[in-house]
Ligand SMILES: *[C@@H]1O[C@H](CO)[C@@H](O)[C@H](O)[C@H]1NC(C)=O
Ligand SMILES: *[C@@H]1O[C@H](CO)[C@@H](O)[C@H](O)[C@H]1NC(C)=O
């Protein structure tokens with residue numbers, strides 16, 4: 471796993487050479503800049519290791535004074551200064567609450583200056599794409615639909631990260647690389663609710679979406695206006711979406727319910743007729759994501775069945791989950807993940823992936839059903855008395 475940050479030393483040298491003179495002149499300048507840089511560093515930190523050492527010993531002395539809990543022992547009260555704060559996060563009860571930083575963010579900081587002045591702005595929205603380099607042009611087009619109010623986070627499943635720096639925006643994006651993993655694998659590991667806490671909305675998107683008719687700021691306005699906790703953009707209708715619910719409607723801002731084929735929706739307020747979006751391009755509010763993150767299983771990496779269960783994380787689900795028609799996308803169905811499988815028993819890699827998807831769906835359904843049964847049992851309700859509540 472590798473975090474790629476913008477502040478690589480190499481950038482300093484590169485920007486110093488913007489004029490690009492040619493031949494021996496360039497060589498000369500390169501060497502000069504190198505020497506000057508070395509001198510500069512030498513002047514700034516004449517004896518770096520020693521400075522560090524002195525610094526450390528001063529810090530240690532200060533901390534031992536702060537931490538001396540025996541200072542108050544004059545009146546025989548050993549534990550008067552012992553800190554124990556039950557309302558702190560679990561495991562951090564020994565800390566004074568004022569120092570507890572239980573949440574984080576993806577804001578890139580400087581390595582110098584005053585920390586409080588690091589961030590010119592703090593984006594309120596987060597968009598993640600799970601990408602392979604082959605889809606770079608599509609992702610480039612997609613990223614450009616998200617304003618500077620968005621933190622951009624790319625999950626790389628093919629190990630290629632540095633090549634993305636050809637795109638101007640890549641240097642301010644966060645890059646996380648782990649080979650051959652799925653969107654939900656990354657989401658579970660890198661989008662913990664405490665890590666993404668500063669973001670009002672979180673877009674967790676596939677790489678094969680056409681965004682020509684989509685604008686992220688306008689999308690957010692609609693989501694706020696209609697109170698959608700979980701949403702997705704409508705899908706271009708001519709491409710025959712699998713579900714009626716996610717199909718874009720004409721002359722609508724958003725829609726929250728639909729009709730399906732006869733018999734598909736015993737309850738019109740439940741999936742797939744309402745309270746339903748697909749897993750290719752979901753958008754979560756902070757609160758909804760906190761719930762959904764907890765529902766994602768570590769081993770069920772494809773997320774199949776999750777779409778039917780999202781309704782458990784919004785209340786009332788048929789009002790808080792919906793599809794935004796006015797900002798819509800095209801699902802281009804590039805079988806990228808299928809290519810990440812491996813050939814087994816002479817079958818094509820995508821077949822193995824597909825099989826696993828279906829298997830995971832069954833496992834997820836079974837786990838959810840068992841979890842609900844044991845919960846109802848534990849609170850003394852006979853779960854056999856109600857049905858259809860998947
Ligand atoms: C802690 O405080 C006690 C009482 O004031 C003192 O005797 C002791 O030397 C201190 N210990 C350290 C490590 O500073
Ligand atoms: C970014 O957010 C600010 C504050 O909500 C807003 O005023 C601004 O218009 C947004 N930027 C864009 C490009 O929409």
Ligand SMILES: *[C@@H]1O[C@H](CO)[C@@H](O)[C@H](O)[C@H]1NC(C)=O
Pocket residue numbers: 850851852855
């Ligand atoms: C469940 O249904 C059975 C029979 O219909 C009934 O006897 C029982 O009281 C019900 N249990 C609860 C908890 O409602």
